[in-house]
Amino acid sequence: MLILGIETSCDETAAAVVENGTKIISNIIASSQSLHAKYGGIIPDKAAREQLKAIIPTIKEAFIPSEVEGSRLDPSEIDAIGVTIGPGLIGSLLVGVETAKSLSLAWDKPLIPVNHLIGHIYANFILSEVEGSRSPKFPALVLIVSGGHSELVLMKNHGEFQYLGGTRDDAAGECFDKCARLLGLGYPGGPAIEKAAVAGKVKLPRPMINNDNLDFSFSGLKTALARRSLGEGGPALAYELQEAVTDVLVAKTLKAAKDFKVGSILLAGGVAANKRLREKMSEAVEKLDAKVDLFIPPFSLCTDNAACIASAAYFNNQPVTPTEVNAGPDFGIDE
Ligand code: KG4
Ligand code: ZN
Numbered sequence: 001m002l003i004l005g006i007e008t009s010c011d012e013t014a015a016a017v018v019e020n021g022t023k024i025i026s027n028i029i030a031s032s033q034s035l036h037a038k039y040g041g042i043i044p045d046k047a048a049r050e051q052l053k054a055i056i057p058t059i060k061e062a063f064i065p066s067e068v069e070g071s072r073l074d075p076s077e078i079d080a081i082g083v084t085i086g087p088g089l090i091g092s093l094l095v096g097v098e099t100a101k102s103l104s105l106a107w108d109k110p111l112i113p114v115n116h117l118i119g120h121i122y123a124n125f126i127l128s129e130v131e132g133s134r135s136p137k138f139p140a141l142v143l144i145v146s147g148g149h150s151e152l153v154l155m156k157n158h159g160e161f162q163y164l165g166g167t168r169d170d171a172a173g174e175c176f177d178k179c180a181r182l183l184g185l186g187y188p189g190g191p192a193i194e195k196a197a198v199a200g201k202v203k204l205p206r207p208m209i210n211n212d213n214l215d216f217s218f219s220g221l222k223t224a225l226a227r228r229s230l231g232e233g234g235p236a237l238a239y240e241l242q243e244a245v246t247d248v249l250v251a252k253t254l255k256a257a258k259d260f261k262v263g264s265i266l267l268a269g270g271v272a273a274n275k276r277l278r279e280k281m282s283e284a285v286e287k288l289d290a291k292v293d294l295f296i297p298p299f300s301l302c303t304d305n306a307a308c309i310a311s312a313a314y315f316n317n318q319p320v321t322p323t324e325v326n327a328g329p330d331f332g333i334d335e
Contacts, residue, residue, distance in 0.1 A: 001019070001020055001021075001079045001080070001314060002017055002018075002019055002025070002073075002077060002079050003017070003078070003079060003080050003081070003082050003112070003310040003311075003313050003314050004016070004017055004059070004062065004078045004081045004082070004103075004109075004310065005017075005018060005081075005082045005083070005114075005307060005308070005310025005311075005313060006055075006059065006081065006083045006084065006096045006099065006306055006309065007083075007084045007096060007116075007119065007304055007305060007306040007308075007309045008051045008055065008084065008088075008092050008093060008095045008097075009084045009086065009087070009088025009089065009092055009093055009096075009116045009304065010042065010047065010088055010089055010092060010147065010148075010304055011031060011032045011033055011035075011036060011047045011050070011092070012029050012030070012031045012032075012033075012304040012305070013029070013030045013031075013032075013050070013051050013055055013058050013095075013096075014027075014028065014029045014030070014058065014305050014306035014309075015028050015055075015058045015059040015061070015062035015306050016028065016062055016305065016306035016307040016309070017063070017065070017073060017078070017310065018307050018310035018311050018314065020314060021122070021125060021126075021310070021311040021314030021315050022125060022126055022127045022311065023126075024066075024126060024307050025065045025066070025067075025073070026061070026062045026063070026064060026065055026066050027062075027066070027300075027305060027306065027307040028058050028061045028062045028306070029058075029304075029305055029306075030050075030054040030057070032046065032047055032050035032051075032054075033187070033188065035050065036187055037186055037187045039187070040177075040180075040181040040186065040187050041177065041187055042089070044089045044090075044091055044092070045091065047089060047091070048089065048091030048092050048094070048095060051091075051092050051095035051096070052095055055095055055096065055099050056099075059099070059103075062306070063075070075103075075107045075109075076107075078107070078109055079109070079110075080109055080110040080111070080112055080313065080317070080319065081103055081104050081107075081109050081110070081111050081112065081313075082112045082113075082114050082310050082312065082313025082314075083096055083097055083099075083100035083111065083112070083113060083114060083309065083325075084096055084097075084114050084115075084119060084309050085097055085113040085114065085115070085116075085325060085326065085327050085328055085331065086115065086116060086327055086328035086329050086330065086331040087115075087116055087117065087148065087149075087328065087329055087330055087331045087332075088116055088148075088327075088329060089329065090327060090329040093327035093328075094327050097325060097326070097327045100322075100325075101322040101323070101325055104322045105322050110319035111319055111320060111321075111322045111325055112313040112316070112317060112318060112319050112320070113318075113325050114309045114312045114313050114316070115312075115331055115333065115335065116309075116331075117144055117149060117151070117153075117331075117332075117333045118161065118312050118316065118333065119308045119311075119312045120144055120146065120268040120269045120308060121142050121144065121153070121155065121266060121268045121308075121312070122308045122311035122312040122315065123268055123272075123297035123298075123301035123302060123305075123307075123308045123311075124136055124266040124268065124295040124297055125311050125315065126297075126301060126307060126308070126311055134293070134295075136155075136263075136264040136266055136293070136295055137263035137264045137293065138155060138156055138157050138263065138264075139154055139155065139156050139260060139261075139262050139263065140154075140155040140262055140263065140264040140265070140266050141153075141154060141155075141164075141253065141256050141257045141260060141262040141265050141266070142154075142155050142266045142267075143249060143253045143265070143266070143267050143268065143272075144268045144269045144333075145171070145172045145173060145249060145267070145268070145269045145270070145271035145272060145277075146171060146172075146173050146268075146269035146270045146271060147171060147173035147174055147177060147188070147270055148171050148173070148174065149167075149171050149269065150166055150167040150171045150172045150173075150216050150218070150249075150271075151163065151164075151165070151166035151167075151333065152164040152165045152166065152214045152252065152253065152256045153333055154256075154260055154262070155266070158315040158316055159315075159316045159318075161333050161334055162334070163332065163333055163334060164214045164256055164260075165213060165214025165215045165216070165252070165256070166214075166215060166216065167215070167216040167218060168215055168216070168217045169218065169219035170217075170218040170219040170222065171218065172216070172218055172245050172271045173188075173189075173190055173269070173270050173271045174218070175218035175219070175221055175222060175241075175245060176188075176189040176190040176193050176241070176242075176245070176271070177189035177190070178222045179193065179221065179225050179237075179238075179241050180193050180238075182222065182225060182226055183196070183225075183234045183237060183238060184234070185234070185238070188270075190270060190271055190273070191273070193238045193241060193242055194238075194242060194274055194275065194276070196234060196235050196238040197238040197239035197242050197276075198235035198236060198238075198239055199236070199239050200232075200233055200235065200236025200237075200239060200240070201236065202228060202232050202233070202236045202237055203240060204221060204224050204225065204228075204237075204240045204241060204243075204244045205220065205221070205224060205244065206244050206247050206248050206251075207220050207221065207244075207248060208248065208252075209247065209248050209251050209252075214252055214255065214256050214259075215252075216248060216249075216252065218245065221241060221244060221245070225237055225241060242276050243276070245271075245277075246274065246276050246277045246280050247280070249271075249277060249281075250277070250280045250281050253265060253281065254284055254285075254288070257285075257288070257292055258288075258290075261290070262292060263292065263293065264292065264293045264294070264295060265281070265285060265293070265294050265295070266295045267281065267294075267295065267296045267297065267302075268297065268302070269302060270302055270303040270304070272296065272297060272302040273299045273302040273303060278296050281294060281296070282294060282296070
């Protein structure tokens with residue numbers, strides 16, 4: 001089964017074709033990130049305008065399979081369309097949703113709405129050469145860490161998600177983005193912090209690390225960093241911020257994995273591209289008494305893309321009449 005995925009929730013315009021939810025046929029991403037870099041964050045109105053310019057060329061390119069030179073898929077070969085309906089920026093979401101609805105009606109193909117957060121999770125179901133044919137065992141614990149979300153979710157099966165805890169204020173990626181701006185490191189902040197980090201002596205708190213719950217709080221780190229930034233050196237602060245955020249993420253993920261006796265742990269979202277997080281999580285999971293498989297998506301599937309959306313649509317194949325599909329900027333994981 002071939003699914004065309006469309007993703008426009010933030011500043012990426014993405015389209016992809018995925019076979020049976022696991023094999024990428026094409027995966028195209030246009031980003032307006034460089035446009036936002038000079039403001040140190042996303043300007044929603046500008047992001048939506050860029051989505052409008054990029055959506056049709058991006059979808060057209062997704063019909064060219066990456067492995068077969070000179071060939072082009074025909075829309076008649078697609079079995080369904082999967083589209084991100086939220087959460088995200090409303091102006092950006094509308095571009096993808098309305099385009100997908102039009103294509104679904106024009107081509108007479110089923111339309112499958114996809115929650116963006118669930119889309120991120122499916123980065124772990126796309127089979128890569130690195131992972132071979134390994135796939136997650138249920139129940140699985142998922143840590144979704146992105147620019148807008150930091151959540152721990154119990155995945156009991158495809159389509160069965162239970163929210164366990166999450167941030168009470170800023171998301172992990174948002175914390176990186178805001179701190180990078182304070183340190184003058186540019187946008188997006190996560191990769192900039194990672195690149196600038198050099199170990200030093202400065203210490204930052206590990207918020208809520210010992211609390212008996214599965215919640216996070218990252219906004220205080222920004223304040224702590226702002227107080228220290230005078231004279232303490234950007235690289236050392238960048239390093240310590242990365243250590244603080246990743247320490248808390250690893251500790252709470254392991255607590256949840258033990259509490260719910262899961263068979264697999266899955267990382268998802270843009271912050272899952274962070275090398276320190278990947279390293280620390282791997283070391284911690286290896287030390288667990290119980291056998292738990294850790295899944296970490298390839299870098300390119302951590303940040304926003306449409307291959308994950310097509311995969312999520314395949315495994316949660318519940319088409320909706322196009323005229324009844326609406327964008328929802330505030331959707332949670334269980335909506
Ligand atoms: O998943 P994503 O592309 O978009 C959202 O759904 O939000 O995540 C973007 C976020 C940004 O906050 C960015 O700073 C962060 O992911 N990010 C990283 C890294 N790469 C992207 N954070 C830490 N380390 C990275 N290497
Ligand atoms: Zn995302």
